Amino acid sequence: MSVVHGTIRQVSSRTDEAQRLRDLALLRRVRDRMDREYAQPLDVEALARGVHMSAGHLSREFRRAYGESPYGYLMTRRIERAMALLRRGDLSVTEVCFAVGCASLGTFSSRFTELVGVPPSVYRAQMAEATAEPPACLSKQVTRPVRNREARPTTAELA
Template sequence: MSQDPVLLRRLLRAKDKMDAASHEEWPVERLARVSHVSEAHFARAFKEAFGAPPHRYLLTRRIERAKALLRDTELSITEIAFQTGWSSLGTFGRTFRDVTGESPGALRDREKTALHALEQVPHCFVSAAYRPDLKSAVSEKRRQEAVPRVGPRKKREAP
């Protein structure tokens, strides 16, 4: 379904605000105000336009920024957690591990050893390659990992 260009510009305004200040809190209410639409309409339209709900998009941006800081700076993991918008080191570490599959410290160690090989690759390609894949919510991933699957999942018939 194609969206109205005026609405898309409004959604892009909110997306740009999140990109510029991903360390800040961005509840749907605030994003809807930036876009001049209702909260429910904003949430639906944002997901339709960008393929992910606003919270998941923001989480992606925060993880991308944290990965870059881990790779490119000597800041402590605690400083990186707070600079990228988490209020708790534990939440940052758990979420980071859930999304990337490794702890912030392990990623930093691995990146430091592989850094010399990436110097020949344009930065835009490296950034795209390191973008986290958040097709499902972190809490959904945790549930899926906690429950071992025995066989294929059956699809429910629509009524």
């Protein structure tokens, strides 16, 4: 009798592992979709429908696999993209908010501040200051053409 139970338990664990691998593949599809479509209106129900899961199961498994909720992951992607847009400096904070798929400027600003540590307007000002033109002496040194015979030896050549 114990052999029968051991066999059943072994088959059950293989089945559970196969299901877990299938779920991980589906979760990767959800994460990839969020990475691609971060600016689109996405919610857990729509993401779950796309992989034929219930919203609750998707949320639980996503958190277990990636350490944060699907919404948290999506907002992180949106804030990362917003940071890049703010560094460019050609869009206002409001334009950036809507460009990354956020519907509320207040939610965007509070989430940005939570993740980055400063409000979007302060981040933009800091980045503008940090990316100001470098000193002329540095520009001259970096942009100076170097002939092959003048090139410094690489680390491998020195060894």
